[in-house]
Amino acid sequence: MTAWHFTGPPGSVNSSSSVSDRRTKEEVAEEAMYVFNFYPTHSKSHKKIDFRSDVDDLGFMRPWSTLEESGCQKQYETWYASYLPIVVRRRCRWEKENPRRNSHLLQRFVRKGIPHTFRKELWLRSCPSRKDGVWQRHEVPDEVIKQIKLDLPRTFPDNKFLKTETTRKTLGRALFAVAEHIPSVGYCQGLNFVAGIILLVVNDEARAIDLLIHLVSQRQDYYGKNMIGLRRDMHVLHSLLREHCPRVIVTLEKLDVGLDMLVGKWFVCWFVESLPMETVLRLWDCMIYEGDEWLFKIAVSLFRSNMIAISSCETIDQLMTEIQNIGTSKAALYCHQLMMKSAALPITNKSIENLRVVAEKEIPE
Amino acid sequence: MAARNSAGGAARPGGPNRTCQFKLVLLGESAVGKSSLVLRFVKGQFHEYQESTIGAAFLTQTVCLDDATIKFEIWDTAGQERYHSLAPMYYRGAQAAIVVYDITNTESFIKAKNWVKELQRQASPNIVMALAGNKADVAQKRTVEYEEANAYAEDNALLFMETSAKTSMNVNDIFMAIAKKLPIGPAQGEPTGTVDMNQPQQQQKGSCCK
Numbered sequence: 001m002t003a004w005h006f007t008g009p010p011g012s013v014n015s016s017s018s019v020s021d022r023r024t025k026e027e028v029a030e031e032a033m034y035v036f037n038f039y040p041t042h043s044k045s046h047k048k049i050d051f052r053s054d055v056d057d058l059g060f061m062r063p064w065s066t067l068e069e070s071g072c073q074k075q076y077e078t079w080y081a082s083y084l085p086i087v088v089r090r091r092c093r094w095e096k097e098n099p100r101r102n103s104h105l106l107q108r109f110v111r112k113g114i115p116h117t118f119r120k121e122l123w124l125r126s127c128p129s130r131k132d133g134v135w136q137r138h139e140v141p142d143e144v145i146k147q148i149k150l151d152l153p154r155t156f157p158d159n160k161f162l163k164t165e166t167t168r169k170t171l172g173r174a175l176f177a178v179a180e181h182i183p184s185v186g187y188c189q190g191l192n193f194v195a196g197i198i199l200l201v202v203n204d205e206a207r208a209i210d211l212l213i214h215l216v217s218q219r220q221d222y223y224g225k226n227m228i229g230l231r232r233d234m235h236v237l238h239s240l241l242r243e244h245c246p247r248v249i250v251t252l253e254k255l256d257v258g259l260d261m262l263v264g265k266w267f268v269c270w271f272v273e274s275l276p277m278e279t280v281l282r283l284w285d286c287m288i289y290e291g292d293e294w295l296f297k298i299a300v301s302l303f304r305s306n307m308i309a310i311s312s313c314e315t316i317d318q319l320m321t322e323i324q325n326i327g328t329s330k331a332a333l334y335c336h337q338l339m340m341k342s343a344a345l346p347i348t349n350k351s352i353e354n355l356r357v358v359a360e361k362e363i364p365e
Numbered sequence: 366m367a368a369r370n371s372a373g374g375a376a377r378p379g380g381p382n383r384t385c386q387f388k389l390v391l392l393g394e395s396a397v398g399k400s401s402l403v404l405r406f407v408k409g410q411f412h413e414y415q416e417s418t419i420g421a422a423f424l425t426q427t428v429c430l431d432d433a434t435i436k437f438e439i440w441d442t443a444g445q446e447r448y449h450s451l452a453p454m455y456y457r458g459a460q461a462a463i464v465v466y467d468i469t470n471t472e473s474f475i476k477a478k479n480w481v482k483e484l485q486r487q488a489s490p491n492i493v494m495a496l497a498g499n500k501a502d503v504a505q506k507r508t509v510e511y512e513e514a515n516a517y518a519e520d521n522a523l524l525f526m527e528t529s530a531k532t533s534m535n536v537n538d539i540f541m542a543i544a545k546k547l548p549i550g551p552a553q554g555e556p557t558g559t560v561d562m563n564q565p566q567q568q569q570k571g572s573c574c575k
Contacts, residue, residue: 189418190417
């Protein structure tokens with residue numbers, strides 16, 4: 001099952017007219033357009049965004065265009081009606097208090113969601129540039145180039161932007177740059193999806209590539225030979241789940257199935273393709289600003305929210321169905337609540353580091 | 366494409382009808398069509414550009430033999446070499462495996478032989494193995510001869526078919542051929558009587574199981 005890809009408003013924004021009595025529907029729609037539209041320059045030529053369009057601002061099909069399940073659009077609209085006021089309020093607060101200049105405020109503001117107008121700036125905030133010579137260039141083996149080429153048309157093949165030849169070439173250059181600057185990684189499947197999202201959000205090839213290299217270089221052991229980092233972190237997640245939702249672990253042990261088999265992709269792709277896009281972006285805001293603890297916080301939160309369903313599974317088949325349903329669960333869709341719940345979990349970068357040290361001793365080479 | 370047969374034989378009156386679940390794993394090089402074969406078998410669909418599989422995907426499909434219902438729990442794995450280290454947990458305990466190569470890509474055939482060797486060494490000794498030469502619809506670009514692959518399969522006691530996820534050629538057939546070879550029930554007996562090769566149940570997720 002594919003997770004929902006979507007950002008931005010649903011087919012109708014009428015439901016949000018109760019946001020504030022002071023605003024007309026048109027003003028709210030305008031606000032929504034401003035808040036969510038990733039390409040403001042495009043919107044000038046199209047004064048009004050077509051909210052009934054099948055494609056969102058990042059070029060993904062809206063959920064009701066891809067999902068057959070009935071009730072999906074309704075669920076999405078209900079969520080959106082509750083989410084839009086939050087987004088509008090956050091943007092007002094960002095503009096008023098400008099947390100970018102106040103590091104005490106910034107963490108709290110990032111956790112509550114970076115308005116898209118500031119997202120690119122914040123994501124790139126501590127990202128070095130290749131121009132500064134932080135990373136050296138290395139020769140890229142033909143084999144790696146071949147693999148990258150193979151995956152270009154297999155990266156979000158339905159995305160409006162990524163299916164054009166030009167953007168695919170940009171994606172190719174981005175993945176090539178990773179191989180060039182991080183030879184221990186070269187190319188690892190999964191990075192194509194990560195790179196795709198970075199390109200779509202940052203929308204500036206040079207800086208998008210800087211950010212991609214920056215983020216991948218921090219997680220080299222995930223994508224290198226044998227993917228040791230991934231296997232280590234699955235042990236870490238196992239320990240965290242044992243502590244925070246032991247019933248899930250009991251089920252996994254009963255069914256003799258490892259977390260790698262269930263949720264490896266969450267960590268390889270930083271939840272892209274597994275959660276709704278707005279949820280992914282909110283998570284990335286925190287992961288980029290604060291670190292890997294957020295991958296674990298979200299994973300534990302999702303397991304906790306779906307614990308009853310998961311722990312009542314009696315077969316692998318049922319378990320896999322429940323795991324796949326997490327991506328479209330209410331917990332995954334209501335991203336603001338998910339972020340707030342996750343923030344409250346006592347999981348920190350420090351505790352992750354400690355667990356990683358223990359886990360490293362347990363994994364076979 | 367087999368005709369959809371929703372009645373299946375799920376609850377055939379009179380005859381014995383056991384339901385057996387089997388774990389099946391797909392292995393093979395990147396972009397040979399593993400996910401496409403599964404998508405064709407499970408949903409009857411084909412996408413020209415199938416997204417790269419990360420980690421593994423899990424799907425199920427049920428087929429009905431003459432005297433038993435077989436439910437496949439299919440693990441469709443990632444093809445890239447570095448995901449290889451994760452593969453053992455997918456083939457561990459698997460009763461069946463399909464090793465896939467692309468008939469237009471000689472390297473993928475070499476890789477397939479390596480997978481077969483690894484399975485012979487590490488997987489369960491009774492595993493039913495099939496070799497699928499996929500992309501048979503582009504036979505004009507073939508670099509792996511049918512005879513060569515067939516001889517290799519015979520030497521290693523593998524089921525062998527050339528398949529096309531695009532045209533659906535031999536897709537259901539290879540799964541049915543595997544189903545026929547699986548031990549159903551504690552008697553370990555081969556299914557008796559004729560087996561209808563053309564009637565796997567489509568889009569009946571787990572309906573006639575349990």
